Amino acid sequence: MTTVIIGGSGMLLKATEWMIEKEDTSVILCSRNPNKYGHLIVEKNVCFHYFDFQDPKSYEALKNSINLNYISTLLVWVHSPYYEMLNDFMNQFDFKNIYLVQGSTSRTFSFDKQVQIIKLGKHPYENRWLTQEEISDLVINVIRHDY
Structure with missing residues (x-):
């Protein structure tokens, strides 16, 4: 299985580690910055691909670099103004899970494929935002x- 992770540093770093x-x-x-992944970049099952979710050329380059092997999962965090480009990218693959x-x-957006939305926000019982670790969990x- 192959998993593509877009925007997996920062608040999703623990989830990225788990997937690896x-x-x-x-x-x-x-990602734009491989340094944000630290030691994960050198893991035997990891390939880094420069990617800027604001740049349409990044989606095209990623599409062209992905081996035609089965890509099972896409985990992504991009800002909502770029959902159209993300949608076009997703339509070119047969992901099992997005x-x-x-x-x-x-903002609300209707994707062409079934996408499982993981909505972030405030902690359910405390008056605060979720921490990065809670988000990854x-x-x-x-x-x-x-799975």
Whole structure:
């Protein structure tokens, strides 16, 4: 299986680590800055691909670089103004699972494929925003449910 992760550093870093640790998964990390992934870049099942979610050329370059092997999962966090480009990219592949992490102010968008939205926001019991670790834990729990 191959997983493509777009925007997996920062708040999704723990979830990215979890995906990389899965023995049967190759991971393509897509980001502007490989340094944000630290030691994960050198893992045997990881390939880094420079990617700027604001640039249409990045989607085209990623599409052209992906091996035609089966890509099972897409985990992505991009800002909502770029959903059209993301949608066009997703339409070119037959992903088994697509997970989109959305911030609290993301706009509504109708994707052509079935996308599981993981909506972020405030903590359910405390008057505060979720921490990065809590966000990753939420993402991991959703993905784990599907595997």
